[in-house]
Amino acid sequence: MLNLNDKFWENKYKTNKIGWDLGEISPPLKTYFNQLTNKDLKILIPGGGNSYEAEYLFQQGFKNVYVIDIAKQPLENLKFRVPNFSENQILHANFFDLDNTFDLIIEQTFFCAINPKLRAKYAAKMHSILKPNGKLVGVLFNTVLNEDHPPFGGNKTEYLSYFEPYFNPIYIEHCYNSYYNRQGMELFVRLLKK
Numbered sequence: 105m106l107n108l109n110d111k112f113w114e115n116k117y118k119t120n121k122i123g124w125d126l127g128e129i130s131p132p133l134k135t136y137f138n139q140l141t142n143k144d145l146k147i148l149i150p151g152g153g154n155s156y157e158a159e160y161l162f163q164q165g166f167k168n169v170y171v172i173d174i175a176k177q178p179l180e181n182l183k184f185r186v187p188n189f190s191e192n193q194i195l196h197a198n199f200f201d202l203d204n205t206f207d208l209i210i211e212q213t214f215f216c217a218i219n220p221k222l223r224a225k226y227a228a229k230m231h232s233i234l235k236p237n238g239k240l241v242g243v244l245f246n247t248v249l250n251e252d253h254p255p256f257g258g259n260k261t262e263y264l265s266y267f268e269p270y271f272n273p274i275y276i277e278h279c280y281n282s283y284y285n286r287q288g289m290e291l292f293v294r295l296l297k298k
Contacts, residue, residue: 108219108254110174118177129156130212131281132243132292137161144168148206148233150199151214153178159186170206174198200225205235211242211293216255223258223266231270231297240271240295243279247289260291271295 129137137157143165149158152171159182161169172195173179179194195202199214200222209230218226230240249257260276267274279290 108217110176129160130243131283132279132290133157133210133212133241134160135281136241137164137166140166145207146170146205146235148172148202148204148209149212150202150209151217152182153213155179155182157210157212158182158189162186162189169193170195170204172197172199172202200229202229202233205233205238207235207238209234209238209240211240211244213255216245216249216257218254218256220256220258227266227270230295234297236297238297240293240297242293243282243290244276244293245289246278246291263291263293267295270298272298 137160145166145168147161147166147169149155149169149171150173152158152173153175155171155173155178158169158171167190169189170193171179171182174197176196179196182189182194183191215223215226234240244263245255245257246259247257249255263276264274267276273296275294276291278288279286279292282288282290
């Protein structure tokens with residue numbers, strides 16, 4: 105297993121080996137965001153990368169959006185694209201060290217990027233940083249991918265084993281509006297903190 109540290113991810117951005125990056129907001133998340141009415145929600149996008157999702161939310165009037173990433177380059181890219189985005193809400197840090205709470209956390213390629221051995225810790229951490237009635241929403245891969253480097257795949261049964269101790273109700277269903285090259289490979293996830 106590779107050492108998935110900050111140097112690993114910085115190198116991915118420097119060499120432009122960022123195949124997970126759609127270059128735009130993920131369609132399932134755009135659809136979800138478009139039905140949100142409370143612009144005061146405190147939102148986190150962990151492992152946010154270039155974070156087109158944060159950019160879209162900001163443009164829609166959501167000003168309480170936080171992005172955290174272990175790599176600095178994508179955060180700089182976000183600052184360049186959205187100069188009015190609050191610098192205090194762009195966090196260059198390790199997600200597992202985060203000490204804050206949120207109403208909504210958005211999952212978009214972060215879960216598949218971490219070492220699979222950290223998945224149970226991910227679920228526990230998500231639970232701990234969500235406010236009461238907080239939600240974890242996003243997309244997860246529903247396919248076998250790589251075993252020795254990200255992205256790492258999985259399936260609904262595996263995901264339920266991580267999330268059931270911390271969330272109820274749990275909605276994990278096939279994603280009907282995935283990006284064209286992810287059709288049939290994604291699950292839409294909506295989890296409410298227990």
